[in-house]
Amino acid sequence: MSYRFTLIPGDGIGPEVSAATMRAIAATGVRIDWEEVAAGAGALASHGTTLPDATLKSVERNRVGLKGPIATPVGKGFTSVNVALRKELDLYVSLRPVKSVPGVHTRHDGVDLVIFRENTEGLYCGREHSPAPGVVETLRILTDRASERIVRWACQYARAEGRRRLTCVHKATIMKKSDGLFLAAFRRIEDEWPFLTFDDELVDDTSRGLVLAPKTYDLLVMENLYGDVLSDLCAGLVGGLGVVPGANIGDRCAVFEAVHGSAPDIAGRGLANPTALMLSGVLLLRHIGEKVAAQRLESAVFDVLSAGIVRTGDLGGTATTREFTDAVCVRAGA
């Protein structure tokens, strides 16, 4: 059996890390026919827009996409392609598993937590205006519907992955109405999930707790801005954006992506570390039910990193993207 999914190679190092990830997935024995489409600065040059309609249609049709980093042209009035993709496809879950990577030494070992960030509302609605000179208002919109669906999604993930504790991160002590609404949605469905422990914590307490004792957290669900900030904080706990995967998921489709940028400073030189996108490939394989292949690919990446011999420059090694990918493919082989 062969799947047909969408590939958005992206800009800068995007084509390099995408090619590496496609090879690594193929090495597990899962056959995917990739439909390649454009988005980002490259698409602007070739299609006159950063997000061609054909790209959205391809993801809608194939339901699953793999996306390299995208450069949004600065200062020319372009909105972020990543934000537009989430909005157009209603990818309401930002899934960010954060796991210590063997061989990548940081202050804390044994971190294994997951952040679920609501991806469509909050301060990221993009509704800002200036009611008077020198004054700006930004609307922060939260709804029952969007808050409840992200919490439900997190609960379903917990059941599928055998996780036991879900923490709602908020600031309902100050923003009683908006964060209060999110917290109420969380508490409203608690009784439906008897196998899960529900607790909640103020976002400032969580920030401190994550830095001091990240191992004490399991699953964390939160609105958009808190999720954006804490996802990157957590990436820093395990070695940075180069080693954590990400996915944007909705009811109709899902896009798996590296969370680092397009790294224009090293693009085209074979120096990029494909770890983050390969681990996003692991999420993709799990999402489509290819659990054995997912496990094989994750172990292959972790084995290569933990052996410490084949490493790209960002992790202190001298290996090229190709050499690192070769080493992963050998270990991921079916």
Ligand code: NAI
């Ligand atoms: P960046 O993540 O591209 O680069 C920051 C530093 O990390 C650079 O020194 C770069 O060489 C290094 N780096 C990043 N990924 C690496 C990898 N896989 N292997 C080795 N080294 C790596 O962030 P920056 O410079 O702020 O952004 C560059 C462009 O990327 C901008 O146009 C920005 O809008 C875009 N961007 C796109 C994202 C996405 O599509 N998800 C996320 C963040 C930024």
